[in-house]
Amino acid sequence: MFENKAGSYVIDLLKEWGVDHIYGMPGDSINEFMEELRKEDAIRFIQIRHEETGALAASAYSKLTGKIGVCMSIAGPGAVHLQNGLYDAQKDKTPVLAIVGQVSSTSVGTDTFQELKLESMFEDVAVYNRSVQSAEQLPDMLNQAIRTAYAEKGPAVLIVSDDLFAEKIKRDLPLTSSAYAIPKIRAAEDDLQEGARLIQAAKKPVILAGKGARGAEAELLAFAEKIKAPIIASLPAKGIIPDDHPQNLGQLGQLGTKPSEEAMKEADLLILAGTAFPYRDYLPDNAPAIQIDIEPRVIGKYYPVTVGIVGNLGPAISWFTTQADEKETDFLEKYMQKRKVWRAEMQNDMDKETPVLQPQHVLAEVQQIMEKDAVISLDVGSVTIWTARYLQLSGQSLVVSAWLATMGCSLPGAIAAKLAYPERQVIGLIGDGGFSMGMQDFVTAVKYNLPMTLVVFNNQKIQLIEHEQEQKGNPATNVEIANIDFAALAAACGGIGYTAKNRVELKEALAKAKKSNKPVVIDAYVEDISPLE
Known part of the structure; x- marks a missing residue:
């Protein structure tokens, strides 16, 4: 004892x-x-x-x-x-x-x-x-x-x-131990058979994948390729489903793409794979649906699903792949072409030269210095929408406050990312409003020698709220925020700060930040434009 x-x-x-x-x-x-x-x-x-x-x-x-x-x-x-x-x-x-x-x-x-x-x-x-x-x-x-x-x-x-x-x-004799057994849940055969019948009958199936797809990416992509289905990824699944996969139409909803929205409305079968997507207005009006999730409580929670399958996604989706017949490609090819046009439009936005730095320019430059295993810590606000649309993730990890959507989450996420993966590149993408909510802890990154690059989209206002106020027919009010010299703040904390007011300055700052062994803040002054217009 x-x-x-x-x-x-x-x-x-x-x-x-x-x-x-x-x-x-x-x-x-x-x-x-x-x-x-x-x-x-x-x-x-x-x-x-x-x-x-x-x-x-x-x-x-x-x-x-x-x-x-x-x-x-x-x-x-x-x-x-x-x-x-x-x-x-x-x-x-x-x-x-x-x-x-x-x-x-x-x-x-x-x-x-x-x-x-x-x-x-x-x-x-x-x-x-x-x-x-x-x-x-x-x-x-x-x-x-x-x-x-x-x-x-x-x-x-x-x-x-x-x-x-x-x-x-x-x-002497402990009552409990630190053992925890991770459950492996096998889907019920009857549910799988019923789902297979729906898949067989569908001519325009669409897959909406969520963060529950983590660990089952290969199985999900093989299934999508077999049944010729477009894939739409929820925001937390961005990067889990590679943005460069030709069947990936991007995100859905306020921050989504036109092809994903149009494909969803045309779908004759919705397959919810590891997601309980809550925005009903963006889902089909009246299509049968299969939902696969390990949590019974979310089956049918936000959409009237036809078949609910409780089980681990990988084995369930692999079973469907073995049972499914090859489908015609017309529907998929139509939306792959729409995806190609949409991506070209996004690229044009990023390539165009303007007197003032624009948010999509920032993301285009981040894309150039982003490593294949980088961790992107994303804040909440208009920066979320810009990032969802313009930044292409294929193998990188994304962390964000998805459901609560709390501003100020990017810096804590970047700190956690660097502690979890010291050898990986960590990039924080933050609005000036979100950064100012918790910027005091930049000194924490400095204290513990956590090299990271924090890119602050500085438009000196709570831009997304301004748009929402105007959407309701109200004059925008109290959305302007006093400017802070974030580069000076970084230096005052013992880190490194750069100010970028044009694309050349931004390129130079990002290149220096990538080589730095200290935490870096890049104060990027961007044009005040709404991502929702």
């Missing part, structure tokens, strides 16, 4: 789960745990300047790697700051662990300094949400929290009074 501090058992279990870094900010209700971390070399503590950054980075790390991201905070204000990043993890269905400090166990319930009802606050966001009552519970509850985060694909919150970490506990 061994007797150690509860906090040391937590460290050992985190290592067993493969955790090698934690995002957080020290404070008085996690100081005992910080002491245990100080003595541990295998788990790196990443000191962020705002807990929201830590939670968003943990979420991005999980999206990129499939492994659990871990963040921590003090009680009260620190816990409140975690919420945005945890909701991002919840909405994008990725496992995150938040270790949240609480006031002393002898003070809980007395309304003492910084005490909040933390369980109540996290109840909506967390798939696991528990307060530890005694030090003896802590190791087993930690295992439960992490296992639930993986199983339920969401954030687990473990609330611990700091004094409990310092208590010594005896561990």
Whole structure:
């Protein structure tokens, strides 16, 4: 029988789960745990300047790697700051662990300094949400929290009074372990047979692929090629389905392409492959549909599917490939031609010379310096639409706040990407509004020597909101934002900053940034034009 501090058992279990870094900010209700971390070399503590950054980075790390991201905070204000990043993890269905400090166990319930009802606050966001009552519970509850985060694909919150970490506990026979079995779900034969009948009858099938296609890319492409179906990728699936595949029509919706929108309306069969695409207006008016997903709760959630298939996408789609007959190519060839015309129009936009730098010019230049295994951390706003349309990903990884669509996610995502993949190129694409929401943590990238290139699309306004206001028939109001010299900010933080007001300056800045061993901000002044016009 061994007797150690509860906090040391937590460290050992985190290592067993493969955790090698934690995002957080020290404070008085996690100081005992910080002491245990100080003595541990295998788990790196990443000191962020705002807990929201830590939670968003943990979420991005999980999206990129499939492994659990871990963040921590003090009680009260620190816990409140975690919420945005945890909701991002919840909405994008990725496992995150938040270790949240609480006031002393002898003070809980007395309304003492910084005490909040933390369980109540996290109840909506967390798939696991528990307060530890005694030090003896802590190791087993930690295992439960992490296992639930993986199983339920969401954030687990473990609330611990700091004094409990310092208590010594005896561990002889642990109640739980760090083992987690990843389920392999085989689709029901009857459902597959019914889906095969729909595929056989269809003359204009369209595949809408989501992030659930990760790991099944080859199977999905083989199926699409067999049944001669256009492929449309959701934004989180951009890069999973290569943009240069001739059957890939691009994205769908507000940020999508004309060919994808037209093909979807003409389809006589919709195949939803690893996605629960929510925008009903962009889906067929009245076409039969097959939806394949490992999560039963999303089958038919946003579209009245004819056949729901619960199972892993790869085996299910491979089975369909073996059963399907070769189809006529007229429908596919029609939309491959439309795709060719659309891509030519996009290229013309990128090639045209204008006095002022335009957003598509920035993406054209990024394309030139982007490596084949680069990680692109994309922010939310008009930059999302520009990137979806103009940047071509084929093998690169994209991380974005997809469902919550929170501005300010790109810098945390870039930090997480560089920690996950130190040898890969990391590029952040950010609007000036999104960057200014969390730019203080650029100094975190500098502190931990995380070379990255952050390209700020600076039009000095919240441009997408301006367009939305005008679409409603209202005058645009309060969308202008005061200009910040982002290049000077980068230098002040110890990084490198460049200002680009034309294409030549941008080319030079990107070339220098690619060779730099420091974090770089490129402040790209772009023309104020809407991507939706």
